[in-house]
Amino acid sequence: MRNLLEFFIKYNYCFVFTLLEIIAFVLLFRSNHYQQSIFLTSANEITGKIYELSENVTSYFNLKMANRELLERNMWLEQQVSVLEKTLKRNSNMDSLTINIVKQSALNDYEIFKANVINNSLHLANNYLTLDQGASGGIRPDMGVVGGNGIVGIVYKTSPNYSLVISILNSKSNISCKIKNSDYFGYLQWEPGDSRYAYLKDFPRHAEVNLGDTVITSGHSTMFPEGIIVGTVNETSDSKDGLSYLLKVKLTTDFGNVSEVRIIARNEQNEILELEQNSKK
Incomplete structure (x- = not known):
């Protein structure tokens, strides 16, 4: 003092x-x-x-939340557009009420979970991602995984709090895809090497395809709904047996920069898989 x-x-x-x-x-x-x-x-x-x-500081720290909302919104919009286009092709005289009903039901059969990538490999022959959500959060094997720019992979195994995902960049990955605005489909597979490209195999030779065409999920599986973007056609060639096209696809997902994803679960997936397994016995 x-x-x-x-x-x-x-x-x-x-x-x-x-x-x-x-x-x-x-x-x-x-x-x-x-x-x-x-x-x-x-x-x-x-x-x-x-x-x-x-x-400016507040907006910067809110970017992560904004990106999450955009990711979810993009996925919903892609699915809604795909369903609407397909439905409008079948019936060009639908009224606005019918169109709105179709739009609202686009993803009614699916449940969506949020997750973050905590580990990711790019340069192996069989690449995987690890997510921070597991069985305790409702995640189970064979669920589709989608990022902000397109598909990422399929859930392979789960623990109570984590999930292991087979990346598209994996020789075991085999996803049904098609050209947008076409019903012809093939199977997307990756060949070890460049993480920017994969190949759409067994694509029918009588189908029309052009460079730059958009490749989307076909919906012919329980993992992914129809219409989720995969990439664009970068190159066309004949398959080894000459019976189909081999399409080189430039992937829209940058696997070196995947941080947040959404896991898609079809509500009737277990029932469908059980039925398919029983039919093989």
């Missing part, structure tokens, strides 16, 4: 000077409209800059 008093006594002139300066500025800005307007303008500008900086 004594030291504090000595400090104030020692620098009392500075404190008095500062106090008088503050009083002088208050009197100046209160008594003169010109100085008052300059002060208020400057204060408003500084406050505006502070608010702008605060908003």
Whole structure:
């Protein structure tokens, strides 16, 4: 306490000077409209800059949430567009009510779970991803996994809190895909090498296909609904036996930058798989 008093006594002139300066500025800005307007303008500008900086910081930290919402919205929109296009082809005389019913039912058969990628391999012959959601969160094998730019893979194994996913970049991966606006389909497989490309095999030779065509999931499996984007046709060639096309597909998913995904579960998946397994006995 004594030291504090000595400090104030020692620098009392500075404190008095500062106090008088503050009083002088208050009197100046209160008594003169010109100085008052300059002060208020400057204060408003500084406050505006502070608010702008605060908003930029807040927006930056909200980007992750915005990306999550966009990922979910993109997946729903892709599925709705695919279903609507297919339905409109069958019946061009539908009224608006029917169209809305079809739109709402686009993903009624599926349940969607959020997950984050905590491990990912790219350069092996058989690549896998590890997700931070497992059996305790409702995840089970054979569920489809989708990222913000397209399909990622299929759930292979689960533990209570984690899931192992067979990436598209895996020689065991075999996903039914087709060209958008066409019912002809083939099977997407990856050949070890470039993580940007995979191959659509057994695609019918009588089907029309052009470079740049969009490749989507066909819906001919329990893992993925129809219409989720896979990539674009980059190159066409004949298969080894000459009976079908071999399409080189540039994948829309950047597997070196996959962080958040959605796991898709078809509600009747177990029933369908059980029926198919019994038919093979």
